[in-house]
Amino acid sequence: MPHAASPPSQHDLWNGPAGDAWVQAQSLLDGMFAGFEPVLADPIAAEPDARVLDVGCGTGALCLAIADRQGPQGRCSGVDISAPMIAVARERALAAGKAIDFTVGDAQQHPFAPASLDRIVSRFGVMFFDDPVRAFGNLRRALRRGGRLHAIAWRSPADNPFMTTAERAAASLLTLPARAEGGPGQFAFADAGVVRKILDDSGWDHIDIAPLDVECSIARDALPTYVSLLGPVGQALRAEGLDPDLRQGxxxxxxxxxxxxxxxxRVVFTAACWSIRAA
Incomplete structure (x- = not known):
């Protein structure tokens, strides 16, 4: 079996194979995770002039949804470490006629203006920080008094069998990198107690962490695309030098x-997540 290389840094990953894969899978992922848009964006409709930041905004779907709800008074922005994804987000905002400010940056150290934001939101963007206490402290300083955070993160792998199906099925055929325990990654926020401590240690108050289950789906005929682009299996299947017969198998x-x-x-699954709120 092919041997897995040591994992790249988050910056290299999201400006390399993972970022490129998410760009290619943009429409598939937007449809898959559409059920999270009303959870994060609908409450902002009542605050049309709120200054909103989407952390880990990716290709911009949530920012576009927020801008639609805010209307012309809206002041929505997005930050992401991935230059390829931000490039797509900017193109989408321009095509939609939305004045959204997208920035390539690492939210754990980006120099946000102090007390400049009313809302901080994130859909699966906060689990990848190397230093989450530093990151949430930096974000807290950017929030005005009375402002609020609402982030969504995955619960455990056991709660999300769909998300680990590919790895389990490929385990006897490929050598895949082990998911890092406690490090940045998809399930880094699986333990609500760990998340609460991170927020406590970084200065947040009124912390509320509650289970959130959202039904998601993709077209059945999109499964090969999903498998070949995303996650550890997708990364392995895109590796140079992989035997074509092995890849197809x-x-x-x-x-x-x-x-x-x-x-x-359709391929239907439940995304088992945490809804994380703080102020």
Missing amino acids: VLSTVVDAFAPFVRGD
Whole structure:
């Protein structure tokens, strides 16, 4: 079996293979996670002139949803470490006629203006900090008095079998990098107690962490694209030098492993998350 290389830094990952894959899968991912938009964006409709920052904004779907709800008075911005994804976000905002400020930057050290924001939101963007206490402290200083944070993060792998199906199915065919325990990554915020301590240590108050389950889906015929682009298996399948027959065999095996989630022409799963609020 091919051997996995040591994991790249978050900056290199999201400005390299992972960022490129998310750009290619933009429309698939926007549809998959559309159910989170009303959770994060609808409350902002009542604050049309609020200054809102989306942390880990990716290709801009949530910012666009917020801008739609705010209307012409809106002041929405997004920050992400991935230059490829920010480039797409800017193109999408321009095409939609939305004045959204997108910045390439690391939110754990970016020099945000103090007390300049009313709302900070994030959909799966806060689990990748090398130093989460530093990151949330930096974000807290950017929030005005009375401002609020609302972030969504994944619960545990056990709560999200869809998200680990590909890895489990490919385990006998590929050597994949182990998910780092306690380090930055998709499930870094699986433990609500750890998240609460991070927020406590970085100066946040009124912390509320509650389970949030959202039904998500993709088209059944999009499964090969999903598998070949995203996650550790997608990264392995895109590796240079991988035997084409092995690649096709892994892809076929992994796609078949998603059978329990197939409902007609859709693949349906529950995203088991934390809704994280603080002020």
